[in-house]
Structures are given as structure tokens and as C-alpha cells.
Amino acid sequence: MSAAMPLLVVRDLGKTFVRRSGLPGFRRVSRVEAVRGVSFQVEAGETLGLVGESGSGKSTTARLLLRLIDPTSGEVLLNGQDLAALSAGALRARRGGMQMIFQDPFASLNPRLSVGYQLAEPLVVHGLASRAEARVRVAGLLERVGLNPAHARSYPHQFSGGQRQRIAIARALAIEPDLIVADEAVSALDVSVRAQILNLLADIRREQKLSMVFISHDLGVVWHVVDRVAVMYRGRIVEMGPVKAVFEAPRHPYTRELLKAMPVARPGGRRPSTAPAPGDEAAAGRGCSFAARCPLVEPGCREREPDLVPVGPGRTSACIRAGDVPVFSLGEGMIPPASRERLRRLQDRFLAGRAA
Amino acid sequence: MILLGRLGSILATLFLLSVIVFCLQLLLPGDPATILAGEDRSPETIASIRERFGLDQPLPIQYVRWLGNAVQGDLGMSMRFNQPVVSLVLSKLPVTFQLATMALVIAILIGVTSGIVAAVYAGTAVDQTLTVLSVFGFSIPNFWLGILLIMVVSVQWGLLPASGYVSPLVDPWESFRTMLMPAFVLGSQLAAILMRHTRSAMIEALNTDYVRTAYAKGMPRRRIILRHALRNALVPVVTLGALEFGQLLGGSVLTEYVFSVPGIGKLLVDSVFNRDYPVVQAVVLCSGAIYIVLNLLADIAYVVLDPRIRRGRSA
Amino acid sequence: MSTKAETIAAHDGLLALLWRNFAGRSGAILVVFFILMAATAPLVAPYAPLASDWNAVLQPPSAAHLLGTDELGRDVLSRLLWGAQSPIVAAFGSVALALAIGVPLGLVAGYAGGVTDAVISRLTDTLLAVPGIMLAIALALFLGGSLLNATLAIAVAAVPAFIRLARARTIQVMAEPYVEAARSVGVRTVRLLFVHVFPNLVPPLIVQATLAMAVAVIAEASLSFLGLGRPPPAPSWGSMLTVGKDYIGSAPWLSIWPGLCIFLVTIGFSLLGDGLRQSLERR
Numbered sequence: 005m006s007a008a009m010p011l012l013v014v015r016d017l018g019k020t021f022v023r024r025s026g027l028p029g030f031r032r033v034s035r036v037e038a039v040r041g042v043s044f045q046v047e048a049g050e051t052l053g054l055v056g057e058s059g060s061g062k063s064t065t066a067r068l069l070l071r072l073i074d075p076t077s078g079e080v081l082l083n084g085q086d087l088a089a090l091s092a093g094a095l096r097a098r099r100g101g102m103q104m105i106f107q108d109p110f111a112s113l114n115p116r117l118s119v120g121y122q123l124a125e126p127l128v129v130h131g132l133a134s135r136a137e138a139r140v141r142v143a144g145l146l147e148r149v150g151l152n153p154a155h156a157r158s159y160p161h162q163f164s165g166g167q168r169q170r171i172a173i174a175r176a177l178a179i180e181p182d183l184i185v186a187d188e189a190v191s192a193l194d195v196s197v198r199a200q201i202l203n204l205l206a207d208i209r210r211e212q213k214l215s216m217v218f219i220s221h222d223l224g225v226v227w228h229v230v231d232r233v234a235v236m237y238r239g240r241i242v243e244m245g246p247v248k249a250v251f252e253a254p255r256h257p258y259t260r261e262l263l264k265a266m267p268v269a270r271p272g273g274r275r276p277s278t279a280p281a282p283g284d285e286a287a288a289g290r291g292c293s294f295a296a297r298c299p300l301v302e303p304g305c306r307e308r309e310p311d312l313v314p315v316g317p318g319r320t321s322a323c324i325r326a327g328d329v330p331v332f333s334l335g336e337g338m339i340p341p342a343s344r345e346r347l348r349r350l351q352d353r354f355l356a357g358r359a360a
Numbered sequence: 361m362i363l364l365g366r367l368g369s370i371l372a373t374l375f376l377l378s379v380i381v382f383c384l385q386l387l388l389p390g391d392p393a394t395i396l397a398g399e400d401r402s403p404e405t406i407a408s409i410r411e412r413f414g415l416d417q418p419l420p421i422q423y424v425r426w427l428g429n430a431v432q433g434d435l436g437m438s439m440r441f442n443q444p445v446v447s448l449v450l451s452k453l454p455v456t457f458q459l460a461t462m463a464l465v466i467a468i469l470i471g472v473t474s475g476i477v478a479a480v481y482a483g484t485a486v487d488q489t490l491t492v493l494s495v496f497g498f499s500i501p502n503f504w505l506g507i508l509l510i511m512v513v514s515v516q517w518g519l520l521p522a523s524g525y526v527s528p529l530v531d532p533w534e535s536f537r538t539m540l541m542p543a544f545v546l547g548s549q550l551a552a553i554l555m556r557h558t559r560s561a562m563i564e565a566l567n568t569d570y571v572r573t574a575y576a577k578g579m580p581r582r583r584i585i586l587r588h589a590l591r592n593a594l595v596p597v598v599t600l601g602a603l604e605f606g607q608l609l610g611g612s613v614l615t616e617y618v619f620s621v622p623g624i625g626k627l628l629v630d631s632v633f634n635r636d637y638p639v640v641q642a643v644v645l646c647s648g649a650i651y652i653v654l655n656l657l658a659d660i661a662y663v664v665l666d667p668r669i670r671r672g673r674s675a
Numbered sequence: 676m677s678t679k680a681e682t683i684a685a686h687d688g689l690l691a692l693l694w695r696n697f698a699g700r701s702g703a704i705l706v707v708f709f710i711l712m713a714a715t716a717p718l719v720a721p722y723a724p725l726a727s728d729w730n731a732v733l734q735p736p737s738a739a740h741l742l743g744t745d746e747l748g749r750d751v752l753s754r755l756l757w758g759a760q761s762p763i764v765a766a767f768g769s770v771a772l773a774l775a776i777g778v779p780l781g782l783v784a785g786y787a788g789g790v791t792d793a794v795i796s797r798l799t800d801t802l803l804a805v806p807g808i809m810l811a812i813a814l815a816l817f818l819g820g821s822l823l824n825a826t827l828a829i830a831v832a833a834v835p836a837f838i839r840l841a842r843a844r845t846i847q848v849m850a851e852p853y854v855e856a857a858r859s860v861g862v863r864t865v866r867l868l869f870v871h872v873f874p875n876l877v878p879p880l881i882v883q884a885t886l887a888m889a890v891a892v893i894a895e896a897s898l899s900f901l902g903l904g905r906p907p908p909a910p911s912w913g914s915m916l917t918v919g920k921d922y923i924g925s926a927p928w929l930s931i932w933p934g935l936c937i938f939l940v941t942i943g944f945s946l947l948g949d950g951l952r953q954s955l956e957r958r
Contacts, residue, residue: 072858104856106852107852111852111853114874116875125860125862126860129863179860380801384813384814384817496938498945501893501934501941503897503920504937508931515923515924606803606804606806609806609809610809613897614808614897614900632901640813640817647804647809648804648805649804651805651806
């Protein structure tokens with residue numbers, strides 16, 4: 005990688021939600037540390053995946069990146085500029101550097117405004133185009149995402165889920181951001197539509213050299229989309245590294261559990277053991293937050309929370325037994341090794357074909 | 361513990377209410393001292409009134425004086441009856457209470473039953489008729505309904521007395537007869553509202569899988585309806601709770617006037633005609649306070665009944 | 676590329692919404708009828724509303740006076756037609772005023788939260804503690820009897836309900852993803868509220884407004900009934916009932932017709948509101 009400054013630098017990001025319940029004078033205060041000590045970098049043109057189960061803090065992190073909510077600690081630097089230091093007005097202007105695609109295509113578009121209006125809005129708000137110019141650019145955006153520009157006058161409910169997500173992508177692209185945060189952008193879509201949208205995203209990333217932070221709980225999707233991946237658990241990053249390496253040879257027990265829990269689309273395949281549901285609000289102990297569910301747990305784990313340390317080239321992990329984590333094979337015995345190799349070669353060829 | 365907090369907010373609301381009521385008199389055109397003086401317009405009387413009531417003091421001080429008196433139970437004197445306002449209002453309260461209770465009972469009987477019937481026969485002519493009737497009941501001005509009823513029931517048929525009041529302690533049957541028409545008029549609007557709520561609650565309940573299975577298993581229709589009717593019919597009645605009472609208080613104003621029932625509604629109307637401002641203020645304050653207190657009682661009951669809330673957090 | 680077939684476009688005109696179901700249709704017809712009555716009374720009424728014929732006092736309905744005469748020899752029909760003005764003006768005026776005050780307050784309360792919300796909500800709750808008609812009567816009394824003051828009084832009594840509705844809906848809408856999406860794109864507060872939030876408030880507000888008009892009609896009639904509306908000798912249905920009340924046995928026609936008109940206008944607005952609610956739900 006070049007020695008130039010990474011596009012996005014996140015340092016020690018943290019967010020604690022305070023919920024005050026009850027009436028004045030008899031308040032109960034509960035604190036939820038949604039995000040703790042999260043640090044990562046994204047280079048220009050790179051895609052970082054952020055994975056984890058629900059409640060891991062992924063969506064909160066996404067919103068922290070765009071400053072839709074304010075962090076309790078830490079900083080976010082886009083092109084070297086600390087977003088926290090900006091005034092509200094400058095921040096709004098700077099937000100142009102980052103845009104977001106939301107999960108629910110049915111709810112992320114205002115039902116009472118036309119599609120064209122919502123696409124033009126970012127341009128108008130940031131003063132990048134007059135009304136007339138905006139109309140032209142909107143038409144261009146619609147074409148770019150594969151929709152008919154004549155439909156700018158239509159309303160969201162007249163489109164299908166996949167089409168709406170395309171519109172959402174178009175909206176995110178409107179002010180030509182440097183980085184896109186996709187929060188479960190395809191999770192609400194049918195499987196067939198999912199592939200189309202992912203391809204569209206891949207095309208756009210390639211053409212415009214966009215960076216992306218891709219958030220998902222679906223490892224199968226992440227595998228095909230990202231360059232590097234960060235695994236989050238209970239608000240912390242527990243492992244990070246190139247996606248291929250991390251998925252084939254995980255260095256944190258939680259990553260392995262996630263991989264095991266991936267549903268495999270093969271009839272007769274055994275359902276993997278379900279991991280216990282998260283949300284067990286065990287008192288925040290001093291040790292590793294995963295200790296309660298960890299198959300590799302040992303006494304030392306409960307003493308202090310492990311730091312994220314390097315465990316290989318470009319890889320980090322927050323586990324004191326990183327080296328003991330067994331290798332993971334996709335399908336764990338469900339797909340015979342020879343077929344697995346063949347499958348992998350097919351996948352690589354497919355991806356390479358897309359890049360051409 | 362939560363209740364203490366509720367108490368605090370109640371006090372805040374009451375305080376705000378008292379401010380609003382106090383400020384009403386600021387709307388009066390002209391000099392308050394002159395108004396209070398009434399007939400006697402001599403400068404000496406006006407000056408002495410001004411001094412006695414502290415009308416030359418700045419407003420916030422006047423308010424505090426007023427509030428201080430109010431808390432001790434003194435809301436001034438009725439200009440018309442030369443009686444302390446508070447005792448005047450309190451003496452009329454039981455009558456209105458009796459009327460409201462009767463109206464509530466009638467409203468529940470008519471409203472809930474017709475709601476159940478409409479739900480059971482949903483979609484049929486019966487349902488449509490009842491729904492139309494509920495729109496009527498909701499839209500008809502209560503004083504007009506009262507006049508019409510008097511016209512027909514009292515004048516034409518001579519069945520019930522058109523006005524007057526007999527205490528239930530003196531003659532319960534006569535009391536019932538005099539109050540029947542006004543209670544019906546008062547309750548009609550509420551009955552219409554209850555009918556609609558009960559109907560939709562019942563329709564929802566009748567469509568649940570539980571009921572459909574019971575029906576499929578051969579449970580007689582009447583039993584299903586009765587079992588579910590009671591449980592679900594009470595729901596809108598309870599949820600509307602204190603709101604209903606506010607409605608009834610409001611409706612009592614004109615209803616009592618038309619039927620000459622000596623409650624606080626009629627007191628309000630008489631005071632309007634007499635321009636007896638302190639009494640009007642007191643009735644408004646009293647009604648608001650009753651509503652607020654009822655709400656508090658309802659909350660208390662809710663907390664006591666539902667242990668989850670009492671613990672402060674649901675499981 | 677196909678778009679979903681939609682028989683109901685996102686922005687049906689108000690009229691189309693009204694017409695779609697029976698309640699809406701009948702309600703609209705009734706309301707329009709009475710608006711026309713109020714507007715054309717000067718042209719259509721056979722007699723002047725204040726003209727007394729002392730030879731024809733308390734006459735039952737006849738060829739000369741289709742609905743009879745009142746205690747001052749005035750033609751009931753003419754007074755009835757002219758009397759439509761008060762409730763119509765009061766209904767539209769008070770609700771318009773209540774919307775203009777209540778919706779912004781509710782919006783601000785729902786958007787800002789915190790202390791602002793607490794203050795506004797407390798005020799709303801306090802106003803709601805007093806039964807609406809009592810509040811209107813007290814206000815009309817202290818302000819003085821006139822159509823304007825009656826309209827103001829009714830508006831004040833109606834404001835809290837609109838604040839509540841606007842606030843609740845604003846909170847709902849603010850939680851929707853598209854609001855967050857708009858913010859992420861850089862939309863500022865003012866534009867956010869006007870362009871994104873407010874249009875989503877409109878449907879329930881319209882329904883509430885029509886129902887509030889129904890209540891306002893009854894309120895104006897009640898105030899007139901107590902002499903707190905348009906001062907006599909101006910004709911209004913409520914004040915006609917004040918007189919009629921004293922002649923229930925001898926001249927029932929004095930009470931039947933004004934009350935019937937109040938009744939019909941109220942039903943008209945109620946049906947209109949119901950019809951709108953049904954149309955909007957179906958979307």
C-alpha cells in the first residue's frame with residue numbers, strides 16, 4: 005500500500021448510551037456501552053467489512069462515522085480532518101465526504117416525496133447545483149444505477165425493493181463522496197436481487213475508486229465484497245485482517261463461531277450448533293467479554309480484557325489464545341475437499357471475470 | 361416511589377391550572393374594582409374595594425394572594441348569592457356526581473351492549489344501523505336532545521318530569537324519575553363512543569385464533585361471546601377511564617341547565633347569566649382539579665394492579 | 676423495467692379522497708350544502724332576519740311562513756338560513772386558528788424533546804384537564820360575547836388536541852429511517868421539518884381537523900345558546916334554541932328546526948372525518 009495517509013482513520017471510538025428512566029427524583033440510570041475502543045483505517049479504494057451479530061455495535065459505529073450521533077470518546081478523521089472539531093455547518097459540508105446506504109429500502113426513502121426530489125436534495129442542500137442542473141444530474145444518477153431516468157417523478161412505493169435500494173445508492177453517490185458506509189445494504193433484499201445490488205456496488209466502486217465500509221451480519225455476502233474485515237463483538241473489534249485469511253484461519257474464537265453459524269445452502273447439511281443468544285446482560289466483568297461463550301476459555305481470560313494485538317501480517321486479534329484457534333473450512337466436512345477447491349476456483353474466476 | 365414523582369407532576373399541573381384560572385380575569389375589559397363593586401359605583405367604595413383586594417398590587421403578588429386564599433379554601437364570594445364560592449360549589453357537587461354516575465351506567469349499558477351486538481353481526485344491516493345511530497349519538501347537541509325529549513316524554517306523554525330535583529335520600533324512586541332523562545341525554549354521547557370502541561375491540565377478539573378454534577371445537581356461540589364479551593368489553597371502558605368523566609362533566613353544563621338540575625353545570629350557566637365571575641373561575645378550577653385527581657387515582661390503581669410496573673421494569 | 680401497478684397514486688387530491696366512500700360523500704354533500712346556505716342566505720331568505728311582524732307572533736308553519744314565526748314575529752326560515760353563518764365561520768375559523776397554533780407547537784415539542792417538550796406537554800395536559808366546553812364558556816364569558824370571541828374561545832379549547840397529535844406523529848416520523856437518511860445527506864433542521872416531517876403529519880391532521888370542526892359547531896351552538904355567541908338580535912341557531920326552550924309546549928317549531936340544522940352540520944363534518952380516515956387507512 006502507498007505511504008499516503010489512509011482515507012479514513014478511526015481512533016479509539018466509543019459511545020455510551022445513557023438511559024434515564026423513571027420520574028424526576030427517582031431516576032434509574034442504565035449505561036450501555038455500545039461501542040468501545042474501536043480503531044481501524046480504510047485506505048482509498050479499499051473496502052472494509054464490519055461483521056458481528058445484532059447488538060455488536062456495528063450500526064452504532066456506522067452512525068458514529070457519519071456523526072449522526074456524537075461519540076463519547078475517540079475521533080474520526082476523514083482525509084486527515086477531525087470531524088469532531090468541525091462546527092455544525094462545516095460538518096454538514098464535510099459529510100459530503102461520506103455517505104450512507106441504509107438497510108431498509110422501504111423505509112429509507114420518504115414516501116411522500118418524489119424520487120427525483122430526494123435525489124436532487126443532497127445537491128441542492130450542499131449548493132452543488134441549481135434546480136435545473138440538479139434535474140440533469142438526477143437523470144444521470146438514475147441511469148448510473150440502472151434505472152429509467154423518466155421515473156424521477158415517481159414515488160418510492162411505485163418501485164420494488166431492489167429498485168429502491170438502487171435509488172438509495174444513487175442518493176448516496178449524488179455528491180460524489182469519497183467513502184460510502186453500507187449498513188446492511190442488502191440484508192432486506194431477496195437473494196436474487198442481492199446479487200444484482202452487490203454487482204452494482206462493485207462496478208461503482210471500481211469506476212469511481214470509492215472506499216467503502218460494508219456492514220453486515222451475513223458472512224457469505226461479506227466474503228465476496230470486502231478486502232479486509234473487522235469482527236465486532238459487544239462493541240469491540242476482536243479481530244481484523246484480510247478477509248480471506250481471517251475466514252480461512254480465524255484467530256479469535258468468536259470469529260470461528262460466526263463462521264460456523266453461517267447457514268450453508270446444501271440439502272442434507274447438518275445445522276451447525278447454534279450459538280447462545282446474545283443480550284445476556286452479564287455484569288461487565290473485568291475479563292474478556294466473550295469468556296462466557298468461548299470454547300477456548302481459560303482462567304487467564306477472566307482477568308483482564310485482551311488488547312487487539314498483531315497476530316500475523318496485517319492481522320490483529322483480541323484473544324490471548326489466538327494461536328490455538330482451529331482452522332475453519334467452509335462447510336466443515338459438508339463439502340468434500342476436492343469439490344471445495346473446485347468451488348473456490350469457480351468463485352475466484354467469477355470474481356475475476358467481474359473485475360474485467 | 362414512582363408515585364411521589366407523579367404527585368410532583370400533579371402539583372405542577374394543578375399549579376399551572378390555577379395560573380390559567382387566575383389569568384382569566386385579566387381578560388375582562390375595564391377595571392376589576394369597578395366590576396366587583398357591582399351596583400355601588402361611588403369612588404369611595406371602589407377605592408376601598410381596590411385596597412381590600414389588593415388590586416393595586418403588581419400581578420404576581422395578586423396571584424400569590426389569590427393562591428394563598430385558594431389553598432385555604434377561600435375562593436372569594438359569589439357576587440350574586442353573597443355566599444362563599446367554595447361552599448356554593450361544594451354544595452352542588454353531589455348532585456352532579458349523582459347525575460354523572462347514572463349517565464355513566466346508562467352509557468355503559470347502552471354503549472357496550474350495542475357494541476357487542478354490532479360486532480357479532482358485523483357487516484349486516486344491524487351493524488350498519490347501530491353504527492349510524494352511534495354517529496347520531498355523537499353528533500347530536502345534548503341541549504337539543506334534551507329539549508326534544510322533554511317535548512315528547514314530558515309534554516306529549518307526561519311520563520317523566522321535565523325539571524326539578526329530588527334527593528335520593530328523600531325519595532329514591534322520584535329521584536330516579538327526575539334524573540332519568542337528563543342522565544340519558546348526558547350519557548348518550550359517551551354511549552356512542554363506547555359503542556365504537558367496544559365494537560372494534562370485540563371484532564378483533566372474535567377474529568383471534570383462540571376464538572376460532574373454540575368455535576370450531578363446537579363451543580356454543582353464546583358462551584364464546586359471553587366469555588369474550590365481558591373481558592374485552594371492559595377494556596375500552598377502563599382505558600377511557602378518567603377521560604369519560606371529563607366528558608361527562610362537560611356535558612353536564614347544558615344538560616343540567618335544560619333540565620334544571622341543581623348541579624355545578626347549572627351553577628356555571630347561572631353564573632354566566634349573572635356575570636358572577638368568581639363562581640365561574642371556581643367551577644373551572646374545580647372541574648380541572650377533579651379530572652387531574654381522577655387521573656392520579658387511575659394511575660395508582662394501574663400501578664397497584666400491574667406488579668410489573670410496580671417493580672419499575674418489565675421483565 | 677416495471678413499476679408496481681398502483682390504482683391509488685401517492686398524492687390523490689383531497690376531493691378524490693373524499694369521494695371514495697359513502698361516509699365521505701355524504702359528509703361532503705352535507706357540509707357543502709350548509710356552506711352554500713350560509714353564503715346565499717341574503718339572496719334566498721324570504722324575509723329579513725330581523726324584520727318583526729307584530730301581527731304574526733308565534734305562528735305555526737303556514738304558507739306565508741314556511742317554518743312559522745318566533746316570539747317577535749320574525750320568520751323562522753329566514754333566521755334559520757341566516758343563522759348558518761355563525762357555526763360555519765366558527766368551525767372553520769377556530770380550527771384554522773387551532774391548527775396554526777397547535778401544529779407548530781406539537782412539531783417543536785416532538786422534535787426538540789427535553790425541556791421544551793416537557794413545558795409544552797405540561798401546558799397541553801393542563802388545558803386538557805378542563806372539559807372543553809367549560810373552557811370555551813369561561814373564555815367566551817371573560818372575553819365578552821361576540822362571534823369573534825366565541826371563535827377564539829373554541830380555538831383555545833381545541834388547540835391541546837392538535838398539539839398532542841402533532842407531537843405524537845412527529846415523534847413517530849422522526850424515528851423513521853428516511854428522516855435519518857435525510858440527515859445523513861446533509862439536510863438541516865428547518866428543511867427537515869418542513870419538507871420531510873410535516874407532509875407526513877398532514878393525513879391524521881386532516882382527519883382530526885374535520886372532527887374538530889364537528890365539535891366546534893356544537894360548541895358555537897352551545898355558546899350561542901348561553902348568549903355568549905353572536906349577540907342578539909343577530910340570528911344564530913343556538914340563540915334560537917334559547918328562545919325555543921321556553922316555548923317547548925306551545926311552539927315546538929322554534930326548537931325543532933335550529934337544532935336539526937346543528938345536528939346535520941355536525942353529522943356532516945363527522946362523516947367527512949370518518950370518510951377521510953377510511954380513505955387514508957386504505958392507502
